[in-house]
Amino acid sequence: MTAFPSISLTAHSFEPGVLLTNFCAGRDETGAVASFVGLARAEHGRATVLELEAYPGFTDAAIARFAEEAKARFDLHDYRIVHRIGRIAPGEAIVFVATAAGHRRAAFEACDFLMDWLKSRAPFWKKEHGPDGDRWIEPTAQDRTDAERWD
Amino acid sequence: MARVLLFGRLADQAGWRERSVEAGSLASLRQALAAADPDLAEALGGPGVQVAIDKAIVRGEATLAAATEVAFLPPMSGG
Numbered sequence: 001m002t003a004f005p006s007i008s009l010t011a012h013s014f015e016p017g018v019l020l021t022n023f024c025a026g027r028d029e030t031g032a033v034a035s036f037v038g039l040a041r042a043e044h045g046r047a048t049v050l051e052l053e054a055y056p057g058f059t060d061a062a063i064a065r066f067a068e069e070a071k072a073r074f075d076l077h078d079y080r081i082v083h084r085i086g087r088i089a090p091g092e093a094i095v096f097v098a099t100a101a102g103h104r105r106a107a108f109e110a111c112d113f114l115m116d117w118l119k120s121r122a123p124f125w126k127k128e129h130g131p132d133g134d135r136w137i138e139p140t141a142q143d144r145t146d147a148e149r150w151d
Numbered sequence: 152m153a154r155v156l157l158f159g160r161l162a163d164q165a166g167w168r169e170r171s172v173e174a175g176s177l178a179s180l181r182q183a184l185a186a187a188d189p190d191l192a193e194a195l196g197g198p199g200v201q202v203a204i205d206k207a208i209v210r211g212e213a214t215l216a217a218a219t220e221v222a223f224l225p226p227m228s229g230g
Contacts, residue, residue: 038230052230053158055222058206083230095230119229125159126228136160139229 004064006079009054011086016096023080023098030077034107035098036115042090046130050088053125062123067114074110076101081114085124113150120147153180153215156222161200165191177202177213180221199226 016037024033040050054060067079082096097114101107120143127136152171162168165188174180185192194200201208203222204215215221 055156055158055203055206055224058203058222061206121227122230123224123227124230125225126230127159136163136225137228138226143229 003057004060006081007060007063007067008082009056009060009085010082011084013092014082014084014096016093019080019082019096020098023078023100027077027100029102030100031102032104032107033098033100034104034111035096036111037093038095038115038119040088040090040092040094043128043130046132047090047128048131049129050090050094051127051129052083052085052088052094053127054083054085055123059123063118066117066122070099070110070114070117074099074101074106074113076106076110079110079114081118083118083122083124087129116143116147116150119143152217154218154220155180155184156220158222159225159228161191161194161223161225164194174215176215177204177209177221180215195223200224 020035041047063081067081070076071079076099078100080098084094088094095118097111099107099110101110120139125136127134153174155170155172157165157168172180172183174183181192181195184195201224203209203224204213205220
Protein backbone atom coordinates (compact mmCIF):
# COMPACT_ATOMS: atom_id res chain seq x y z
CA MET A 1 0.00 0.00 0.00
CA THR A 2 2.93 2.37 0.52
CA ALA A 3 6.46 2.85 -0.74
CA PHE A 4 7.59 3.85 2.77
CA PRO A 5 8.40 0.79 4.90
CA SER A 6 7.95 2.64 8.22
CA ILE A 7 4.50 3.87 7.23
CA SER A 8 1.44 1.77 6.48
CA LEU A 9 -2.06 2.75 5.44
CA THR A 10 -4.29 -0.26 5.83
CA ALA A 11 -7.94 -1.07 5.27
CA HIS A 12 -7.68 -4.01 7.70
CA SER A 13 -7.83 -4.01 11.49
CA PHE A 14 -4.45 -4.39 13.19
CA GLU A 15 -3.12 -5.62 16.53
CA PRO A 16 -1.18 -2.79 18.26
CA GLY A 17 0.60 -5.18 20.64
CA VAL A 18 2.09 -7.15 17.78
CA LEU A 19 3.29 -3.94 16.11
CA LEU A 20 4.93 -2.79 19.34
CA THR A 21 6.61 -6.15 19.93
CA ASN A 22 8.00 -6.15 16.40
CA PHE A 23 9.13 -2.53 16.71
CA CYS A 24 11.05 -3.25 19.94
CA ALA A 25 12.76 -6.38 18.62
CA GLY A 26 16.48 -6.41 17.84
CA ARG A 27 17.47 -3.10 19.39
CA ASP A 28 20.51 -2.87 21.63
CA GLU A 29 21.23 0.88 21.56
CA THR A 30 17.65 2.17 21.87
CA GLY A 31 16.99 3.06 25.49
CA ALA A 32 13.40 4.20 25.00
CA VAL A 33 10.39 3.29 22.90
CA ALA A 34 7.19 5.35 23.26
CA SER A 35 3.97 4.36 21.57
CA PHE A 36 0.45 5.66 21.13
CA VAL A 37 -2.71 3.90 19.99
CA GLY A 38 -5.78 5.87 18.92
CA LEU A 39 -9.15 4.07 19.04
CA ALA A 40 -12.41 4.95 17.30
CA ARG A 41 -14.96 6.35 19.78
CA ALA A 42 -18.69 5.58 19.67
CA GLU A 43 -19.44 9.20 20.71
CA HIS A 44 -22.23 7.90 22.97
CA GLY A 45 -24.10 6.27 20.11
CA ARG A 46 -23.71 9.21 17.72
CA ALA A 47 -21.11 7.44 15.57
CA THR A 48 -21.73 3.92 14.37
CA VAL A 49 -18.85 3.82 11.91
CA LEU A 50 -15.97 6.15 11.08
CA GLU A 51 -14.80 6.30 7.48
CA LEU A 52 -11.34 7.58 6.63
CA GLU A 53 -10.29 8.35 3.10
CA ALA A 54 -6.66 8.74 2.04
CA TYR A 55 -5.01 9.55 -1.28
CA PRO A 56 -2.54 6.68 -1.70
CA GLY A 57 0.86 7.91 -2.82
CA PHE A 58 0.06 11.43 -1.57
CA THR A 59 -1.08 10.80 2.01
CA ASP A 60 1.74 8.35 2.80
CA ALA A 61 4.34 10.63 1.16
CA ALA A 62 3.13 13.58 3.28
CA ILE A 63 3.32 11.46 6.45
CA ALA A 64 6.82 10.28 5.48
CA ARG A 65 8.06 13.86 4.95
CA PHE A 66 6.75 14.88 8.36
CA ALA A 67 8.03 11.76 10.12
CA GLU A 68 11.52 12.33 8.71
CA GLU A 69 11.34 15.89 10.08
CA ALA A 70 10.40 14.46 13.49
CA LYS A 71 13.23 11.95 13.26
CA ALA A 72 15.77 14.73 12.71
CA ARG A 73 14.23 17.10 15.28
CA PHE A 74 14.17 14.54 18.11
CA ASP A 75 17.19 12.52 17.02
CA LEU A 76 15.10 9.36 16.74
CA HIS A 77 16.63 6.01 15.96
CA ASP A 78 13.44 4.86 14.24
CA TYR A 79 9.67 5.25 14.02
CA ARG A 80 6.67 3.21 12.90
CA ILE A 81 3.29 4.64 11.87
CA VAL A 82 0.25 2.53 10.96
CA HIS A 83 -3.00 4.28 10.02
CA ARG A 84 -6.35 2.71 9.23
CA ILE A 85 -8.32 3.81 6.21
CA GLY A 86 -11.82 2.80 5.11
CA ARG A 87 -14.61 1.96 7.55
CA ILE A 88 -13.65 1.65 11.22
CA ALA A 89 -15.97 0.44 13.98
CA PRO A 90 -15.97 1.92 17.52
CA GLY A 91 -13.29 0.32 19.67
CA GLU A 92 -11.01 -0.52 16.76
CA ALA A 93 -7.52 0.96 16.55
CA ILE A 94 -7.25 3.83 14.04
CA VAL A 95 -3.63 4.79 14.47
CA PHE A 96 -0.43 3.35 15.94
CA VAL A 97 2.70 5.45 16.39
CA ALA A 98 5.95 4.19 17.93
CA THR A 99 9.19 6.11 18.33
CA ALA A 100 12.61 4.83 19.34
CA ALA A 101 15.32 7.02 20.82
CA GLY A 102 18.35 6.84 23.06
CA HIS A 103 16.42 8.26 26.02
CA ARG A 104 12.78 8.55 27.05
CA ARG A 105 12.18 12.32 26.73
CA ALA A 106 12.90 12.34 22.98
CA ALA A 107 10.77 9.23 22.42
CA PHE A 108 7.78 10.69 24.36
CA GLU A 109 8.01 14.10 22.72
CA ALA A 110 8.42 12.76 19.18
CA CYS A 111 5.40 10.50 19.65
CA ASP A 112 3.31 13.45 20.92
CA PHE A 113 4.57 15.65 18.07
CA LEU A 114 3.71 13.06 15.41
CA MET A 115 0.22 12.49 16.84
CA ASP A 116 -0.58 16.23 17.00
CA TRP A 117 0.33 16.55 13.33
CA LEU A 118 -1.48 13.36 12.28
CA LYS A 119 -4.66 14.46 14.08
CA SER A 120 -4.77 17.97 12.65
CA ARG A 121 -2.82 18.22 9.41
CA ALA A 122 -2.41 14.80 7.81
CA PRO A 123 -4.16 14.48 4.44
CA PHE A 124 -7.15 12.36 5.38
CA TRP A 125 -10.86 13.00 4.94
CA LYS A 126 -13.02 11.73 7.74
CA LYS A 127 -16.72 10.96 7.75
CA GLU A 128 -18.82 9.90 10.71
CA HIS A 129 -21.74 7.58 9.96
CA GLY A 130 -24.38 7.71 12.71
CA PRO A 131 -28.06 7.15 13.34
CA ASP A 132 -28.74 10.76 12.32
CA GLY A 133 -26.93 10.40 8.98
CA ASP A 134 -23.41 11.07 7.74
CA ARG A 135 -21.21 14.09 8.34
CA TRP A 136 -17.73 15.11 7.23
CA ILE A 137 -15.46 16.06 10.10
CA GLU A 138 -12.78 18.75 10.17
CA PRO A 139 -10.06 19.17 12.83
CA THR A 140 -11.30 20.61 16.12
CA ALA A 141 -9.97 23.89 17.48
CA GLN A 142 -8.24 21.80 20.17
CA ASP A 143 -6.51 19.65 17.51
CA ARG A 144 -5.20 22.84 15.84
CA THR A 145 -4.04 24.32 19.16
CA ASP A 146 -2.26 21.06 20.03
CA ALA A 147 -0.42 21.11 16.69
CA GLU A 148 0.55 24.78 17.08
CA ARG A 149 2.43 23.99 20.32
CA TRP A 150 5.30 22.73 18.11
CA ASP A 151 5.45 25.55 15.53
CA MET B 152 -6.87 12.61 -21.15
CA ALA B 153 -6.44 13.74 -17.58
CA ARG B 154 -7.41 11.34 -14.82
CA VAL B 155 -9.50 13.39 -12.39
CA LEU B 156 -9.81 12.29 -8.76
CA LEU B 157 -12.21 13.74 -6.19
CA PHE B 158 -11.94 13.27 -2.43
CA GLY B 159 -14.13 13.72 0.63
CA ARG B 160 -17.26 15.84 0.29
CA LEU B 161 -16.37 16.72 -3.34
CA ALA B 162 -16.78 13.06 -4.39
CA ASP B 163 -20.08 12.86 -2.48
CA GLN B 164 -21.34 16.00 -4.20
CA ALA B 165 -20.28 14.88 -7.69
CA GLY B 166 -21.48 11.31 -7.30
CA TRP B 167 -18.17 10.03 -8.74
CA ARG B 168 -14.60 9.71 -7.50
CA GLU B 169 -12.64 9.21 -10.71
CA ARG B 170 -13.18 10.20 -14.31
CA SER B 171 -11.14 10.79 -17.47
CA VAL B 172 -11.50 14.24 -18.99
CA GLU B 173 -9.98 15.60 -22.21
CA ALA B 174 -8.13 18.79 -21.25
CA GLY B 175 -4.76 20.37 -21.98
CA SER B 176 -4.73 22.73 -19.01
CA LEU B 177 -6.23 23.05 -15.57
CA ALA B 178 -8.43 25.93 -16.82
CA SER B 179 -9.83 23.86 -19.69
CA LEU B 180 -10.37 20.95 -17.29
CA ARG B 181 -12.40 23.23 -14.99
CA GLN B 182 -14.42 24.41 -18.01
CA ALA B 183 -15.14 20.85 -19.11
CA LEU B 184 -16.25 19.92 -15.59
CA ALA B 185 -18.39 23.09 -15.36
CA ALA B 186 -20.16 22.24 -18.62
CA ALA B 187 -21.19 18.89 -17.13
CA ASP B 188 -21.90 20.05 -13.57
CA PRO B 189 -21.76 23.80 -12.77
CA ASP B 190 -22.35 23.26 -9.02
CA LEU B 191 -19.42 20.86 -8.83
CA ALA B 192 -17.15 23.28 -10.71
CA GLU B 193 -18.05 25.98 -8.19
CA ALA B 194 -17.25 23.64 -5.29
CA LEU B 195 -13.91 22.72 -6.89
CA GLY B 196 -12.98 26.41 -6.89
CA GLY B 197 -14.27 26.94 -3.36
CA PRO B 198 -12.31 28.01 -0.27
CA GLY B 199 -9.78 25.55 1.01
CA VAL B 200 -9.89 23.23 -2.01
CA GLN B 201 -6.36 22.38 -3.15
CA VAL B 202 -5.28 20.85 -6.46
CA ALA B 203 -2.59 18.18 -6.78
CA ILE B 204 -1.12 17.32 -10.16
CA ASP B 205 0.63 13.95 -10.20
CA LYS B 206 0.47 14.02 -6.39
CA ALA B 207 2.12 17.44 -5.91
CA ILE B 208 0.12 20.48 -4.78
CA VAL B 209 -0.04 23.23 -7.41
CA ARG B 210 -1.34 26.78 -7.07
CA GLY B 211 -2.80 28.68 -10.00
CA GLU B 212 -2.74 27.55 -13.61
CA ALA B 213 -0.99 24.45 -14.99
CA THR B 214 -0.71 22.63 -18.28
CA LEU B 215 -1.70 18.98 -18.31
CA ALA B 216 0.30 16.39 -20.21
CA ALA B 217 -1.33 13.17 -21.38
CA ALA B 218 -2.24 10.78 -18.57
CA THR B 219 -1.78 13.44 -15.90
CA GLU B 220 -3.51 12.77 -12.58
CA VAL B 221 -5.41 15.79 -11.24
CA ALA B 222 -6.79 15.52 -7.70
CA PHE B 223 -9.15 18.00 -6.04
CA LEU B 224 -8.60 17.95 -2.27
CA PRO B 225 -11.13 19.53 0.10
CA PRO B 226 -9.87 20.74 3.51
CA MET B 227 -8.12 17.84 5.20
CA SER B 228 -9.51 16.49 8.44
CA GLY B 229 -6.46 14.83 9.94
CA GLY B 230 -6.62 11.20 11.00
